[in-house]
Amino acid sequence: MKPAAFTYHRARDVAGAIRLLAELGDEAKIIAGGQSLVAMMNYRLARPAHLVDIGRIGGLDHLRGDGSTLRIGALTTHHAVEVATDAWLGRGFTLLRDAMAWVGHLPIRTRGTVGGSLAHADATAEWCLLAVLLDAEIVASGPRGTRTIAAGDFFHGFYTTALAADEMITEVVFPRPAPHSALLEFAERRGDFAIVSAAVDLDVDEHRAGRAVRGGRVALGGVAPVPVRVPEAEAVLAEGGQAGPDLFRRCAAAAAAAIDPPGDGNGSADYRRALTQTLIEDACAKAVSR
Amino acid sequence: MTDRQLITLRVNGEPYELVIEPRRTLADTLRQDLGLTGTHLGCEHGICGACTVLVDGAPARACLMFAVQAEDRDIRTVESLADGDELSDLQRAFSAHHALQCGFCTPGFLMLAEGFLAERPEATREEIRELVSSNLCRCTGYQPIVDAVEDCARRRQASRREHDRAACGEAERSGHAAGA
Amino acid sequence: MSAHTTESRHAPAGRYVGASVPRREDPRLLTGRGRFVDDIRIPGLLHAQFVRSRVASGVVTSIDLSAVLDVPGVVAAYTAADLDVIGITAVLDRPRTQFVPTEMPILARDRVRFAGEPLAIVIAEDPYAAEDGVEAAAVTYQVHTPVTSAEQALEPGAPLVHDEAADNVLLDVSMFATEGIDEVFAEAPCVVRVRTRTGRQNAVPLETRGAVADWDDRDAQLVVRTCTQVPHQVRTVMARSLRLDERAVRVITPDMGGGFGQKCVVGREEIAVAAAALRLRRPVKWIEDRKDALTASFLAREQRYDARAAFDRDGRILALDADIVCDMGAYSCYPFTAAVEPLMASAEMPGVYRVPAYRVRGRAVTTNKAPSAPYRGVSRPQYVMVMERLFERAARELKVDAVELRRRNLITEFPYSGVNNITYDAGSYLDSLNLCEQVLKDEGWYDLKAAAAAGGRHVGIGYSCFNERTGYGSGAFAQRKMSVVPGFDMTEARMDTTGSVTITTGTLSHGQSHETTLAQIAADELKLDISKIKIVQGDTDRVIYGWGTFASRSVVVGGSAVRLAAVKLAEKLRMLAAGLLDTTPDDVELDDGRVRRRDDPGRGLGYAELADIAYLKAHLVPKDLEPGLSVTATFDVFTDGTFGNATHGAVVELHKGTGRVEILRYVCVEDCGVAINPMVVEGQCRGGIAQGIAGALFEQVTYDEQGEPSATGFLDYKVPTASEIPDVAIHHLETPSALTESGAKGVGEGGTIGAPAAVLNAVNDALAPTGVELNDTPITPETVQRALEQAS
Structure with missing residues (x-):
């Protein structure tokens, strides 16, 4: 399990990286933390002729909040988010921090990057799910300049995204989640890729007695080639109701009925539906409890 | 064989210059080029953690990193833990709790715990268990590894408190002296 | 660690045996200076x-x-x-x-x-x-067209894996067939049947x-x-x-870096x-x-059982009948052959129970999968699981408590000659069950289970009772009709001129701590500080001969050979010293690195002095002795060996929404005779239990119709982590073995043998209100989730 040969290029800055990507074309691949890519290269499932290492580019590992949004540099590691203080993250972004506990294990989180995770676009990756849930915007630079891609348009299919071969992610911008949000996953073992992951972001009217849900967002991973929002479940939340088991059960049921999940060695379609039911219910309950 | 590259590495405080293929992983470079065979390879896809080393103080999989990526980073391996024949407190805890049998996974667990405890010295047993779940061990059933890391953490806490108390007492005494 | 750990140990005869001596392997392995x-x-x-x-x-x-x-x-x-x-x-x-x-x-x-x-x-x-x-x-x-299952292999007209095996069967034996067994089944008031399949596993040594x-x-x-x-x-x-x-x-x-049979x-x-x-x-x-x-390495464990047991109205087992098919993959392994799994299962299945009538058919089937090798426990995890399921089933039929039903059937008088022509030496079968149950009761798990059930939660308690034959000598393997017959072990003990001792062993530690435990045995016999003893293994030019390490044989067979060699070396030291101290060998004794006169303990010679004479001043060596201080000894077993035993108790909770099986508590009451090193014994138990749980709940390689294996990495082959494996409470009982030189019984495999049955029984106990029964392993969360959903 030794990777095939490649030529190594170290980019000094974003412009340099883009120039290299443009020159080298499809034969090139960006490496940041490499936590997914190197494993695939060791299996020779990925065999880029050129690797463009962006790991040394300065100024891309930031966490910058302005109260309403959080800008995360592409080279920010999962672990940097995991240990970020409230002051760094800005109020209300604890959902992102808490979600990091689901990303593999510590030695993966210390190297893996936010940008790398989004670009790799695994159907169960936490960053992809969070981006879709919160309508994040992905900022990418290429020879034609910088553009911003809405998360909803970014993920195209299994490991494929809207990024062109000569583009790289520089930053992702997260709007602030609602105060009541949560991400939950299920896998057989601690740290495994989720069979199903679910994230919710609830709009709760705190002032009314009994706390009423006025709406919310629901996203799922592992039930389609890309992380998806579930409008049917969100419709249930939009109808509103008391924040409690009944509403959450109906919301989850709407999601479970709406999806058409794949079946594979990690779980049948039915099982994924059952997990969807459970995880959304539990995520809603967790969200309102915080 | 393809193009080779000159790189410099800093491992356990020592600088090295090497001419290697860029495709060589950090793990293979440590083991084969530098002769630091304490870092083991158990899966080469980042799951088992036998190759865990510290990169700038943080635990990382040496099989998921090319040596060229490690330039200018501070790499620490299991060979750095003991002082000559004097085992470190973490190593002693592993032995005392029988946290190793065949010993193949041990360097990875040691570096994992070393990096973690430096960042989270007050970790709870549950946090330690979650940490230990980062790597695979086939011999021990994990419990002794959790015990060893926890024991090491508690001893370090105790000695820090001891140290703080001593420093505090020292400050108090010197304060009295100054006031007198 | 339990209170029993130290209390129940009988006082060790020497300074080392019975003590948790720190491992001599550790320093090099902890510093990265091991040599793999x-x-x-x-x-x-x-x-x-x-x-x-x-x-x-x-x-x-x-x-x-x-x-x-x-x-x-x-x-x-x-x-x-x-x-x-x-x-x-x-x-x-x-x-x-x-x-x-x-x-x-x-x-x-x-x-x-x-x-x-x-x-x-x-x-x-x-x-x-x-x-x-x-x-x-x-x-x-x-x-x-590949053959990818035992069922397919056995179908008439199936493609052949080996032309010489006309029906894809490499071994087919029918054994025991107690006379009148069919009548027993026909007339018994209670007959229960269990069919089970166990997944194909990989032993996964990390190296x-x-x-x-x-x-x-x-x-x-x-x-x-x-x-x-x-x-x-x-x-x-x-x-x-x-x-x-x-x-x-x-x-x-x-x-x-581990082996576990692979x-x-x-x-x-x-x-x-x-x-x-x-x-x-x-x-x-x-x-x-x-x-x-x-x-492409050696796999194991893929077996299918169809078993029946007959019971009388009082819950006494009357007969056992089993059909066992083992999918051994593409090739026979050397020296054990593809028969290793079915022969082990067939010979030993009655286990710890008094089974008066027994019939078994065991088959090894060849398929187009990676071949099989023995894996820690070899068939015993499976047949124990089947036996324990049969008892649970019968308990339900007879409306008797399942633990009580076991009590009525456990072997309590030793030596016991079984229906399977095996004589069991003494063990603590009943005591270990009673203690295990008591511990779980005292800790409140039965109360918790009742409370959980009232609250709509699914908590279950399961047990397994088993023994582990660990003295496989030439006799036992010859009985299996192996043409290459493993069994004995040879040791050389040699003292050099500085009085330090090198001991070779034919066993091969790959995590089991033999450099420590075998040295403990020799040190006590030689009355020598352990630091003066070095165990040498794993070199065919340095070790005279041996059969290596498998089947929990090392301390039993290898340890006995080491002890015998140490005794011989001590004898030679006494003879040499007696000649030099003007007395007879009987009138001198070893004491802390010296040989001294019994009647005049002040007169004696240190080992280094004796060795100096034995090698460097050979002219002083008494005439009837050869120069040098080197001896060899051999140990073998021609009886049915010795049997360690244990009872495991597991408490699990099934999580309804996900089907996750959470192990809330795991208790192991083990009896391996004299524990040479209790710390090492506990390590073997815990590690073994982790592997048993892995088989029960997580690990499996499947093959698709083209014969492609499902797992090429650890994402698919799910070796459990510290978050899945629970802490294990270990309690010790001690029934010394009369067979071995040290009183020890082997303990390498027990944990793995007992865990799947305990976990499976606990899961089924938790499922009992639903009426669903799961008998195949690994039990995946999806299976459990479906079972819980069906019931609700």
């Missing part, structure tokens, strides 16, 4: 990888390696035709109606029998170039297999460093395969590596990568 096969570096070392079959069944129509040789860094590439080595054939002395011998070629010649089978070896300057070379090989196949082979011109010897549990057996097969005198092969086993058979790759080194006259290293370790 892949750590060995020799100038000029080349690296090998294998071209492997992409198809599960077929005929290779062409292999073109010309492009391989053009790959930069590649030095050589060989096919079976190039190497011309003799394949491995493991044989039983049984008629062909019972056993069909088959050959495993070193490299496949034309027929390929599983996806991953080695076809050619590529040797290169570094491991990266070797893989480049493997990729450049061009192989064409005529693809055949994969590997070898470094190098021809030494000066010694005219091929030196092979390889991680094997059985160095002498590798030497025998390798010498035959390469047509060398056995003395021309030296097998050395360095530090070893490395107790002789593999084909290491012989191909040796053949290549011999041809090239350069050192060649092969390290199996994880993908190959999961797909």
Whole structure:
């Protein structure tokens, strides 16, 4: 399990990286933390002729909040988010921090990057799910300049995204989640890729007695080639109701009925539906409890 | 064989210059080029953690990193833990709790715990268990590894408190002296 | 650690046996100074990888390696035709109606029998170039329909894996068949039946297999460093395969990263590596990568049971009838053969229970999957699971508490001669069950279970009672009709002129701590500080002969040989000292590194003084003694050996929404006789239990219709982590073995044997209100979720 040969290029800055990507074309691949890519290269499932290492580019590992949004540099590691203080993250972004506990294990989180995770676009990756849930915007630079891609348009299919071969992610911008949000996953073992992951972001009217849900967002991973929002479940939340088991059960049921999940060695379609039911219910309950 | 590259590495405080293929992983470079065979390879896809080393103080999989990526980073391996024949407190805890049998996974667990405890010295047993779940061990059933890391953490806490108390007492005494 | 840990130990006779002596292996392993096969570096070392079959069944129509040789860094590439080595054939002395011998070629010649089978070896300057070379090989196949299950293999007209095995059956034995057993079943008031399947597992030593082979011109010897549990057996097969005198092969086993049985058979790759080194006259290293370790190494455990048990109204078992089919994959393993699993199960299935009538049919079936080897516990995890399920079923039918039902049937009088013609030595079967149940009651788990049920939660408690035969000597293996009969062990003990002692053992520690435990045994016998004793293992030129480490035999057989050798060395010291102290050997005694006169303890000679005379002043050695201080001893077992035993208790909770099985508590009450080193014993129990839980809940390799294995990495082969394996409370009982020199019984496999049954019973206890019963392993969350959903 030794990777095939490649030529190594170290980019000094974003412009340099883009120039290299443009020159080298499809034969090139960006490496940041490499936590997914190197494993695939060791299996020779990925065999880029050129690797463009962006790991040394300065100024891309930031966490910058302005109260309403959080800008995360592409080279920010999962672990940097995991240990970020409230002051760094800005109020209300604890959902992102808490979600990091689901990303593999510590030695993966210390190297893996936010940008790398989004670009790799695994159907169960936490960053992809969070981006879709919160309508994040992905900022990418290429020879034609910088553009911003809405998360909803970014993920195209299994490991494929809207990024062109000569583009790289520089930053992702997260709007602030609602105060009541949560991400939950299920896998057989601690740290495994989720069979199903679910994230919710609830709009709760705190002032009314009994706390009423006025709406919310629901996203799922592992039930389609890309992380998806579930409008049917969100419709249930939009109808509103008391924040409690009944509403959450109906919301989850709407999601479970709406999806058409794949079946594979990690779980049948039915099982994924059952997990969807459970995880959304539990995520809603967790969200309102915080 | 393809193009080779000159790189410099800093491992356990020592600088090295090497001419290697860029495709060589950090793990293979440590083991084969530098002769630091304490870092083991158990899966080469980042799951088992036998190759865990510290990169700038943080635990990382040496099989998921090319040596060229490690330039200018501070790499620490299991060979750095003991002082000559004097085992470190973490190593002693592993032995005392029988946290190793065949010993193949041990360097990875040691570096994992070393990096973690430096960042989270007050970790709870549950946090330690979650940490230990980062790597695979086939011999021990994990419990002794959790015990060893926890024991090491508690001893370090105790000695820090001891140290703080001593420093505090020292400050108090010197304060009295100054006031007198 | 439980309160019983130290209390129940009887006082050790010496200073070391019975004490948790710190491991002597630890310092080097903790500092990265251990030496595993892949750590060995020799100038000029080349690296090998294998071209492997992409198809599960077929005929290779062409292999073109010309492009391989053009790959930069590649030095050589060989096919079976190039190497011309003799394949491995493991044989039983049984008629062909019972056993069909088959050959495993070193490299496949034309027929390929599983996806991953080695076809050619590529040797290169570094491991990266070797893989480049493997990729450049061009192989064409005529693809055949593979046999991917035992059911398919047994169907009439199924494709044949080996032409010589006309029905894909490599072993078919029917045993015992107590007279009148059919009538017993016909007339019994309670007959229960359990059908179960267990998944194909990989032992997963964290260090994969590997070898470094190098021809030494000066010694005219091929030196092979390889991680094997059985160095002498590798030497025998390798010498035959390469047509060398056995003395021309030296097998050395360095530090070893686990084995668990996968490395107790002789593999084909290491012989191909040796053949290549011999041809090239350069050192060649092969390290199996994880993908190959999961797909092309030795697997185990895939079995199917159809078992019935008859009980009387009082809940006494009357008869047991079992049909056992083991899917052994493509080849027989050496020396055990494909019969290892069905023969173990057939011979030992009645276990700890008084079963008056027994009939069993055991079959080994060959399929187009990676071959099987013994794996920690060998069939016992499965048949214990079946027995324990039968008792649970019967308890339900008879409306008796399942623990009480076991109590009525456990063997309580020893020695006990079983219906399976095995005599069991004394054990604490009943005591261990009673203690285990008491612990769980005292800790409040029964109350918790009741409260949980009231609250709609699914909590269950399960037990398993089992024994573990650990004194497999030549007698037991001969009984199985092996043509290569393992069993005995030889030790040499040698004192040097400084009075320090080197002891060789034919067993092979790969995590079991023999450098510590065997030294403890010798140190007590020699009245010598343990630091003065070095255990040497794993070198066919230094160790006279031995059968390595498997079947929990090391402390029982190897330890007894060590003790005997130490006794002999002590005797020689006494004789030498007696001559020099003007008295008789009976009138001197060993004490703390000296031999002294009993009547005048002030008069004595230190070991170094005696050794100095024995070697450097031989003219002073009494006439009737030979110079030097070196002795050898052999130990073997011709009886039915000795039986360790244990009861495991598991408490689980099933999580409804996900089907997750959470183990809330795990209690093990074990009895391995005298524990040489309690710390090591507990380590063996915990590690074994973790592997048993892994089999019960997590690990499995499946094959699709093309014979492609499901797991090529640890994402798919789910070795559990610290978050899945619970802490284990261990309680000790001690029934010393009369068989062994130390009173110890083996303990290497027990944890793995007992855990699947305890977990499975606990899961089914939790499922009891739903009426669903799960008997196949691994029990996945999806299965549990479905069961809970059906019920609700």
